[in-house]
Amino acid sequence: MAQRQTEHPDVENITEPGDGPGAGQRHDVLVVGGCGVDTVVRVDSLPVPLADSVGVGPILERPGQTGGNVALGCRALGLNVKFLDFVGDDPAGAQIREHLAKGGVDFEGLISAAGTRRAVNLVERTGRRMSFHDARDPEDLRMPRDFYLPHLARARHVHVSITNFTRFLFDDIIEQGVPVSTDLHDWDGVDAYHREFAYRADLVFLSAAGASERIAPVMREILREGRAQAVVATAGAGGSYLLTREGSRTPRPIPATVPPAPVVDSNGAGDAYVAGFLYGRLAGRDLEACARLGAVAGAYACTVEGSSSLIGIDALLARRA
Template identity: 50%
Template sequence: MSAAEHDVLVLGGAGVDTIVYVPRLPLPYADSYMIGSGIETRAGQTGDFVALGLSALGLRTHHLDMVGDDGPGDLVREFHRKHGIGLTALPLQAGTKRAVNLVGPDGRRLSLYDSTRADADGRVPEATVRGLAGASRHVHVSITQPWASALPLLRESGATVSTDLHNWDGTDGYHEAFAFDADIVFLSATALADPEATMHRIAEHGRARAVVATAGAEGARLLADGELTHVPAVEPPGPVVDSNGAGDAFAAAFLFGLLSGEPLPVCARYGAVAGAFACTVPATRAECIGRDELLRRAPRGVADLPAV
């Protein structure tokens, strides 16, 4: 075990989501809908759920982000207290980040993000970032503002860095800064015209040791050491009810494997198992796969993945 105070510092991605289960997606226009499953607002955006997934797997996790002094901010702070995750919450005048997630019967989601709840001027608390990153083995950076400005500081810390580009289209320059300055890059293949070409471009122009593109039920692609392999999807342990948080769970389990010294194909297998588990958990419930169940469902010997 490293002498570092934290295994992982999660940077950014704190906020609240309002979850609405709708009869179908896309949702046809109507004057109104009756939502029998209820409408619930809870803490938990990408950084929160990566932190939760890491903590559930036994990693010492700390979360740093800007959070408003408001009701949603109270939900974020309580989320971390409840789950025993350290949180450094810096003031955000615009208010805590929030989104509305529409979830269809098949578990697919449509997220509506409130872009007014962001500090876009690029200011980061340099001393705080340096201190926390320097006390961590690894830093996972969310692409939420203003954390792009922290990337040079993370390099100084000596910690390895990962990021999740989510549904990047492969061209947007804001995401590119994260893609080219991380050791491990996660992204969704959803909006990519040519996922493999984008993955190779990230590896060639950046510093990534591994690039992972997830594609839901089609599995994922792993690019490592110049070799592209396919990571098969894993059968979920129950009915698929919600895809919210599946990518965050994948990233957390992959990083668990990485920090445990596992080969990258095993890390990817861990990610696939955790992502499948997340799809069986309603987004209104904060629950991630634990270490024992992950290791039971993904034995360490599973390292051979088919080439693409």
Template identity: 50%
Template sequence: MDDAIDVLVLGGAGVDTIVRVPGLPLPYADSYMIDSGIHSRAGQTGDFVALGLTALGLRTHHLDFLGDDPEGDLVRALHEKHDIALTAVPQPLGTKRAVNLVGPDGRRLSLYDTSRAHPGDRFPEDTLRSLAGASRHAHVSLTQPCADALPVLRDTGVTLSTDLHDWDGENPYHEPFAHTADVVFLSAAALPDPEATMRRIAARGRARIVVATAGAAGAHLLADGELTHIPPAVPPAPVVDSNGAGDAFAAAFLYGLLGGEPPRRCAEFGAAAGAYACTVPATESAALSRDALLKAVPGGGRPS
């Protein structure tokens, strides 16, 4: 295991099958001809956060369940290609999978296969404690069984972040994550009042920073009780797919935070990385480099 880890990424390893469709919502029809092909590639939320962190020069370790199957081989190959440390706990039910329908404007609809996890799954506590104890920070995915790992992680003293994705502010599954993490990311897509939800997260939990991303409208940053709007970054190329934009945002934000940058600049880093992610086709896995990020968001110091 690593002697020193900047960020331990917990959960969110899997394979997506990408299908480009003529529009979303997809009108009912007996069949569609998919000229762009149907592609399977490694990369779910934890994979993309780990990829983004590694591209920015942070020592990253990813811990999750993987099956002894072709999907697991794809995930292992992705980590080997990008030199991301990976601890894979055997999963007899197989590696997590999803199907992403991607529209012409880059929006996506994800269909997650929940059959590849068991309610009794738990990360080995010794492994979890050892990795967390060697880490400066841990980013926890929503995937099962990460909720059960939260008390152990908190007990180690490591700071925590999580991404609630498109939480509606009501689903109780998300609450342990929202109320345990020091930094909370979420999408504003399903929130009728993002500020109210953000302030409720901060009031009920431990979060000192809450960020709600809003796509082309930018992001909302709550830090030290003050709400700030972060304008969107200009994508460096045409937008082709929004898949992974939130993960890229979180990775770049954490890069800034661990480098001692103020929350606003961290959010500007996140906006730039998220905009770049929208220019990467869903069939590929790529992340913004540190030099490119600092060029896109000039000024300030250089996080280590």
């Protein structure tokens, strides 16, 4: 199938997917790592009471997790997305493949003997959540260079999840000169695991909850010690904060967008924010405009359960306007 340009004026350089591996199409976003299956348990409040047994509503299984959610969110916004990761030869891996295919994401997975990553998310009535994520990937897991290099050569932007094997792609990404982003999630600014991701990405996202009142110094440290041109800290209903090399040393507040419907689930809201931001960046918008698009996408994600319903281009730009 030949590439087709999208008809939306904001994405004149964004193409539709080709025929899959080897088709030679340009990737707007290459996402690497971070897929898995979530088990979602809805509870009355967090923390849950200490008890032998607690009655809850229906327990759901949803494929996604951070890399899958970013890939699906970008694809819903019309971006051409390639996604590379390890999955297990198991039912969870099959769920992920099916889910990504339905979302139009061009996914290539390598088989991991450790199986597909899993997480258990407790979600209270206000949408706030607590996630238990298994770290099943072995320390020596590596993605072969001859597997990812051809896709890297065709990428306009790379987004790496903080799975351990992705840190070994940075040298090649930087050598290729492709902009790279990452999401540190709830990094406290201290844990050494996240530091390489923080310092080697061009665009860094993180949650303000991890560092709490220290978030501004942590954002400044990322710019001072790393190569990032911008750092974005998301703060849920409190909006987000943007810090750039050219601006003030004080993070610029970006107001939260009022959700278009009641908040039911905050799972994936940060990933949706990243997708909205990357859409704006690839469309040539300035960083503050990108952050506002991210806020719109994140707010929308809170009004639906899981990543089965994602904001599209028209709704994103209409809400932003």
